[in-house]
Amino acid sequence: QAKAAGRNTVRFFDPEMQATVTASATLATDLRQAWREGQFLVDYQPQVAVDGRLTGVEALLRWRHPRRDMVPPADFISTAEETALIVPIGRWVLEQACAQLAVWAAVPSRAHLSIAVNVSVRQFRHPDFVEEVLEMIRHAKVPPNKLKLELTESLLAEDIQGTAARMQQLKAMGVALSIDDFGMGYSSLSYLKRLPLDQLKIDREFVKDILTDPSDAAIARTIIGLAQSLGLGVVAEGVETEAQRDFLAQQGCTEYQGFLFSKPLPIAQLEAYIDAMPA
Ligand code: C2E
Ligand code: MG
Ligand code: MG
Ligand code: MG
Numbered sequence: 001q002a003k004a005a006g007r008n009t010v011r012f013f014d015p016e017m018q019a020t021v022t023a024s025a026t027l028a029t030d031l032r033q034a035w036r037e038g039q040f041l042v043d044y045q046p047q048v049a050v051d052g053r054l055t056g057v058e059a060l061l062r063w064r065h066p067r068r069d070m071v072p073p074a075d076f077i078s079t080a081e082e083t084a085l086i087v088p089i090g091r092w093v094l095e096q097a098c099a100q101l102a103v104w105a106a107v108p109s110r111a112h113l114s115i116a117v118n119v120s121v122r123q124f125r126h127p128d129f130v131e132e133v134l135e136m137i138r139h140a141k142v143p144p145n146k147l148k149l150e151l152t153e154s155l156l157a158e159d160i161q162g163t164a165a166r167m168q169q170l171k172a173m174g175v176a177l178s179i180d181d182f183g184m185g186y187s188s189l190s191y192l193k194r195l196p197l198d199q200l201k202i203d204r205e206f207v208k209d210i211l212t213d214p215s216d217a218a219i220a221r222t223i224i225g226l227a228q229s230l231g232l233g234v235v236a237e238g239v240e241t242e243a244q245r246d247f248l249a250q251q252g253c254t255e256y257q258g259f260l261f262s263k264p265l266p267i268a269q270l271e272a273y274i275d276a277m278p279a
Helices: 002-013 015-037 078-083 087-105 121-126 130-142 160-173 204-208 214-230 241-250 266-274
Strands: 040-049 054-064 114-118 147-152 176-182 197-203 232-234
Touching: 002 040, 015 078, 015 241, 040 087, 040 114, 040 121, 040 266, 078 087, 087 114, 087 121, 087 147, 121 130, 130 147, 130 160, 147 214, 197 214, 204 214, 214 232, 214 241, 232 241, 241 266
Parallel strands: 054 114, 114 147, 147 176, 176 197, 197 232
Antiparallel strands: 040 054
16 A cells, blocks of 8 residues: 555655544544444424425534534534444434424424434445335334435435435335535436435525625526426525525525524424424
């Protein structure tokens, strides 16, 4: 390996790189321990329709590290993927979501709400994934169409055949499917029409400067138009201002998620938030 790297061999002894390698080994160890000790939580962020009514929430993983502040997913999801810990952790998030859906299914004012769950590539490609989701839905006795899986575009970059087959199986069970952070990856647009999708999510990156950056505005408009012509719903994420919401609404965006409405909340606070909403 070192020989093959040739002139680049020196990189192995770069102290900065060594520090990175050590840090990620430590993170992997910490993550394993966090999983064993149950340091994970799920927060829920509201998603609202144009008229302001709540349509559902997105489940977002949180890690309450004993010696640090809450660790954001951006700092540990890739290590969880590399170590395959994302498989049991992701399964646990799905179980939490199904349990919550079961609670809501029994409450008339909550029964219409959906829960979106992020699914990593490694988790989605796990041979047991589809069967496990089916089992969880059966076990929790939840209406399958209230569970929405947020998949990433990278699933469409490789083994599109396998991805499509799995998506068909999930769709056949009634599960809703969304493409997260749409526009950030390399999905081949021609495949989109062949996939059993329900929704596209516009990444926060395009929403942030939508009012000042004409290319971001054009991208958002294009994604909304694409969703409309394919008959899909479209959610904008990272909506922080009324001006952003209004602009997106003018373009035909149907759902919104962002700090303008609410940050991700622990379940008790989410329940209070829902109760405080105009009926
Ligand atoms: P994502 O799925 O695109 O989730 C949206 C992210 O944007 C969340 O960050 C959310 O807190 C943040 N956000 C929402 N509204 C706003 C806003 O108005 N302004 C700003 N600045 N940010 C906003 P979070 O919770 O840190 O999660 C980051 C990413 O980690 C997620 O991006 C998702 O890709 C991943 N992730 C989170 N939970 C899970 C999980 O259970 N499984 C997997 N595989 N990935 C997860
Ligand atoms: Mg997401
Ligand atoms: Mg997203
Ligand atoms: Mg995003």
